Amino acid sequence: MNQIMGEPQGVDFPISAEEIRGLVQPNHVHRRAYSDPAIFALEQERIFGRLWIYVAHESQLKNPGDFIRTRLSKFEVLVTRHHDGNIYVLHNRCPHRGARLCMVDQGSNRAFSCPYHAWVFRPDGSLASVPHPKSYPADFDIADRRNHMQRIANVQSYRGFVFANLSDNPPPLIEHLGPMTDVIDNLIDRAPDGEVEMSESSFALEYRGNWKLHMENAADIFHPTFVHSSSVMPARRAPANASILDQDQTREMLMANGFGFKEWEGIQLKGLDSGHTYMTAFYDSGVLSRQSEDPVSIEYRRRLAEKIGEERAAQVIGMNRFNNIIYPNLIINAQYQQMRIAIPLSVDRTLVRIQCFRLKGAPDGIFHRAVRFISNLGSPASMIFSDDVEMLERCQSGLKTDTGPWIDFSRGLDSDDKGADGSVSGAASEMPMRVQFNAWVRHMTTEAA
Ligand code: FES
Ligand SMILES: [Fe+2]
Numbered sequence: 001m002n003q004i005m006g007e008p009q010g011v012d013f014p015i016s017a018e019e020i021r022g023l024v025q026p027n028h029v030h031r032r033a034y035s036d037p038a039i040f041a042l043e044q045e046r047i048f049g050r051l052w053i054y055v056a057h058e059s060q061l062k063n064p065g066d067f068i069r070t071r072l073s074k075f076e077v078l079v080t081r082h083h084d085g086n087i088y089v090l091h092n093r094c095p096h097r098g099a100r101l102c103m104v105d106q107g108s109n110r111a112f113s114c115p116y117h118a119w120v121f122r123p124d125g126s127l128a129s130v131p132h133p134k135s136y137p138a139d140f141d142i143a144d145r146r147n148h149m150q151r152i153a154n155v156q157s158y159r160g161f162v163f164a165n166l167s168d169n170p171p172p173l174i175e176h177l178g179p180m181t182d183v184i185d186n187l188i189d190r191a192p193d194g195e196v197e198m199s200e201s202s203f204a205l206e207y208r209g210n211w212k213l214h215m216e217n218a219a220d221i222f223h224p225t226f227v228h229s230s231s232v233m234p235a236r237r238a239p240a241n242a243s244i245l246d247q248d249q250t251r252e253m254l255m256a257n258g259f260g261f262k263e264w265e266g267i268q269l270k271g272l273d274s275g276h277t278y279m280t281a282f283y284d285s286g287v288l289s290r291q292s293e294d295p296v297s298i299e300y301r302r303r304l305a306e307k308i309g310e311e312r313a314a315q316v317i318g319m320n321r322f323n324n325i326i327y328p329n330l331i332i333n334a335q336y337q338q339m340r341i342a343i344p345l346s347v348d349r350t351l352v353r354i355q356c357f358r359l360k361g362a363p364d365g366i367f368h369r370a371v372r373f374i375s376n377l378g379s380p381a382s383m384i385f386s387d388d389v390e391m392l393e394r395c396q397s398g399l400k401t402d403t404g405p406w407i408d409f410s411r412g413l414d415s416d417d418k419g420a421d422g423s424v425s426g427a428a429s430e431m432p433m434r435v436q437f438n439a440w441v442r443h444m445t446t447e448a449a
Helices: 017-021 037-046 173-189 211-217 229-237 249-256 261-265 295-308 310-318 364-378 385-400 431-444
Strands: 028-030 053-057 066-072 075-081 087-091 106-108 127-129 154-158 161-165 196-198 203-207 268-271 277-280 321-326 330-333 338-346 349-359 406-408 424-427
Touching (some): 037 338, 037 431, 087 154, 087 161, 211 349, 211 431, 268 431, 295 364, 338 364, 349 364, 424 431
Antiparallel strands (some): 028 406, 053 161, 075 087, 196 349, 277 321, 321 330, 330 338
C-alpha cells in the first residue's frame, strides 16, 4: 500500500496572511480553502506541521519492534517501540540514498533493513550495521546521527494516545487537548480493567476530496435526513427483533439518521476556541443506549460497577458525547469505542482510518458491538459512510469550478450562544464549521511557529 505517501508538495507559499483572512467571512468561506494546492501546502506547514497530530495508540506497539506507518504533515513516518520501551517517530527514509524503508502499514521488525544497499536500522532509528564496512572511509561512523533515520523530536502520549509535533518548541500536548481529554478519559474509564486495546482490524478508505470536508461532515447534524435516506426507509420497514446476534443495532443505527428537524434541533453542539468540537449523542436508543437492558449490557454494567462503584459507573456510562473532534483531524466516540483519523494526502485526496477499541474486562459482546458499529458506520461498504463519501466527492468536484467563489456556512449564526471561556454552543447550527475555520485562519496566518 503506497497511498499514505501522498503527492509531491509545493514548498512555495506565495499567499499572504491578508489573503488567507480574506478567504473566511463570518458566514461564508471561499472555495480556494478546499481546492487550491498552495493552500494545502500551507496547511501541511502551519497546521499539520505545527499542531500535535495523533499518530498511534500505544496498544498497537506492545512489543519492541512493533511499528505503525502513518503520515505527519508532508512526511511519511514510522512510529516504533524500541527495546528501551520508548516510542519513537522516525522519518521513513533511509539516510544513505534516501529510499523509503518500509512499505507496510503495520508490523513487527527487530530492525528495518533498507532494500537498496541493506543498511540496517534499530527501532529507535539508529544505524546497526552496513554491509562491507571496510569499503567506507575511515571517518565513516555508524554512531554518527547523520547516518541514522531522522527522529521527530516531539512525541507525547496522553493515556496511550500518541501524538507527534514537528514544531521546534510546542506547548505541552495536554494544553492542545484542553477539555477534550475528557473524552479520552471517558473511553478508558469505560473499561472495567481501566485499559483499552486497539483492535488489530481496522478500515481505511480514500476519498477524492479535501480533508476538511470530512471534519465538517462529522459535525454536520442536518445532513443525515437527506444523505442517508436510502437506508432509513428499508430500516424502518425491517421487522424488529429479526436478528438475535445484531439485536437491532444495525436497524436502529440506520433509523437514527431519519430524525426529523425537531430531533436534530435537540442535539447540542459545542465548539471550542481551539477548533475542537463535539455534539450530544444521537444513538441513544436500543442496544447501544446507556439504559439497554439486554444481558450483555447488564453484565457489562455489573462488571464496571464492581470495579468503580455504582455511582461512578453510572457517571462514566452516562457521558453522552458524539463525534468528539480533536482539531485538526481526529474523531473519537468513547461510547462506541470508535475512532476516525482523516489523513490529508493532497488538496483533493484524503485517507480515512476507522478503528475501534476493546474495553479490557468488558464482556466480548461489547467489543462485538464496537466492531458492528464501525462496520455499519465507517467501513468502505457501510450504508452510512459511503453516502457521505459521495457527498464529499461531489462537493470537491463542485469546488473545483469557479462558477461561484463563496460557499455558505451561516446556519445558526444568529442563535449560537457564546460562553465567557471562548466556547460556543448551538443547535441546528453550522457553528462547528465556523469554529474549525476560526482556528484554521489563526494557524494559517501565524508566520512563525
Ligand atoms: S538507500 Fe538505503 S542502504 Fe542505500
Ligand atoms: Fe453522514
